[in-house]
Amino acid sequence: MEEQVAKVKKFTRNNFFKNTYCVFRGVRLREISRRKPHYRSESGSTYYYTTNGVYRLSNHWGRAAKCNWRLVSEIPVEIDxxxxxxxxxxxxxxxxxEDVDAYYVSVNFETKTVSYKHKDNPDYDQIAIIRPVDATRKLIKQIKTLLEDHKWAKYYDYDDLDEFRKEIILELVNTNKSLKDIRRELAAG
Incomplete structure (x- = not known):
């Protein structure tokens, strides 16, 4: 039997906007200061193509038409x-x-942030459960509550809240157990 190799679609300026997922890195506006936009969308986003990639200047990130484009940036807003x-x-x-398992949840416990990543991400640890987009969004919402709030923890016996949080969150990320099931196990144990 022949081993099937997953065919990775090659994206270019001609197809990157057709049903894609991408994490853009924030860059300073000076990167495009001497460039003219190659394309301006109906929603006002402008695109600047290079040989290796694309700059996108926009006031909205996340869902863009049928795409999921996230921006990860430490750079403060420079204009509007x-x-x-x-x-x-x-x-x-x-x-x-939307019903295909394509995303996993990534948590940074130091910064108390949570995000989702595509299963084809080269940094994927092969441990986190791959889920469809809606289940991933639901899980992110639950994890944000666990990270930001502490009232839920008053019903449990633990020594260190941050370690307790981490234990619960990793179980959510790395198993198919629901938060309700995990809480039930903690209450019984």
């Missing part, structure tokens, strides 16, 4: 609500249909 992001063509992934 506009943020500039850059992504290499190789950063784009096919945005699979």
């Amino acid at each position: 609500d506009l943020r500039l992001g850059y992504a290499d063509w190789t950063d784009f992934r096919e945005n699979l249909s």
